[in-house]
Amino acid sequence: MTTRSLFLLMSVMAFVACSDSPSGHSPDQDLGLLWVKHAAEYEALSRQAYHQAERALPGFVANKRWTALPGQTNVENLPPAIIIDVDETVVSGADFQLTIERPITQVKLNDWNSTGKALGVAGFARFASTARSAGVELFFVTNRPCESIDGNDDPCPYKTTVLNDIREAGFETDMDHIMLANEKPSWTKEKSYRREVIAHTHRIIMLIGDDLSDFIPCMRAVPAVPCDVAATAESRKDKVTRYAGYWGNGWYILPNPMHGSWTSVR
Numbered sequence: 001m002t003t004r005s006l007f008l009l010m011s012v013m014a015f016v017a018c019s020d021s022p023s024g025h026s027p028d029q030d031l032g033l034l035w036v037k038h039a040a041e042y043e044a045l046s047r048q049a050y051h052q053a054e055r056a057l058p059g060f061v062a063n064k065r066w067t068a069l070p071g072q073t074n075v076e077n078l079p080p081a082i083i084i085d086v087d088e089t090v091v092s093g094a095d096f097q098l099t100i101e102r103p104i105t106q107v108k109l110n111d112w113n114s115t116g117k118a119l120g121v122a123g124f125a126r127f128a129s130t131a132r133s134a135g136v137e138l139f140f141v142t143n144r145p146c147e148s149i150d151g152n153d154d155p156c157p158y159k160t161t162v163l164n165d166i167r168e169a170g171f172e173t174d175m176d177h178i179m180l181a182n183e184k185p186s187w188t189k190e191k192s193y194r195r196e197v198i199a200h201t202h203r204i205i206m207l208i209g210d211d212l213s214d215f216i217p218c219m220r221a222v223p224a225v226p227c228d229v230a231a232t233a234e235s236r237k238d239k240v241t242r243y244a245g246y247w248g249n250g251w252y253i254l255p256n257p258m259h260g261s262w263t264s265v266r
């Protein structure tokens with residue numbers, strides 16, 4: 001073993017040791033969190049995704065037969081729409097991820113988001129307003145849950161927080177364009193059903209998100225209806241290849257090395 005490789009091995013061992021804190025997580029050692037928080041490359045990649053989407057917008061609006069949703073048919077007479085995720089797509093949770101003690105919960109995320117101004121992802125606000133000017137509706141499909149919180153009379157308090165987060169990120173929308181997990185009985189954490197609901201009335205010209213689940217059905221380790229098979233690292237990579245023609249061409253993915261369905265598959 002060379003001196004250099006010995007040094008690298010010791011560095012990795014030190015990193016693993018530091019990561020093994022009592023809480024199971026050391027934000028100051030998490031390269032994914034640190035990259036989103038500090039690397040200028042993160043903003044560059046986000047802007048790149050939204051610029052690509054913006055440049056493609058006029059062509060997709062004009063082409064009445066184009067759809068970015070595999071399997072969608074008879075779209076010629078439907079108005080155009082974009083399906084877009086919220087967390088790490090519209091708003092960045094880097095500060096939350098760096099600050100909050102594990103385990104992360106929806107209540108902690110909601111408390112964080114309802115007490116401070118959301119940090120918009122670079123490029124989103126301009127893109128969203130350009131899309132609206134082009135006559136395209138944006139539907140925000142998020143897996144923040146529609147469920148009650150102790151002491152709050154609102155049966156779906158997370159939805160108000162999501163609405164405010166999107167506004168704080170620079171885009172005005174309404175409750176009819178936000179779809180949470182479990183908001184209706186069939187709206188499971190599997191987003192494909194909610195995409196199909198929107199596809200009944202709109203031509204889906206783009207999908208935008210940070211997780212494969214924002215684009216492709218059944219990409220989660222814990223399958224939810226209508227999926228019944230757990231995704232694996234291999235099945236996810238296979239699907240990315242299978243749909244290769246959509247990336248940067250109707251599908252626009254934002255970088256997120258902090259969390260997501262990729263962390264729980266085997």
Ligand SMILES: [Mg+2]
Nearest residue numbers: 085087088210
């Ligand atoms: Mg997300």
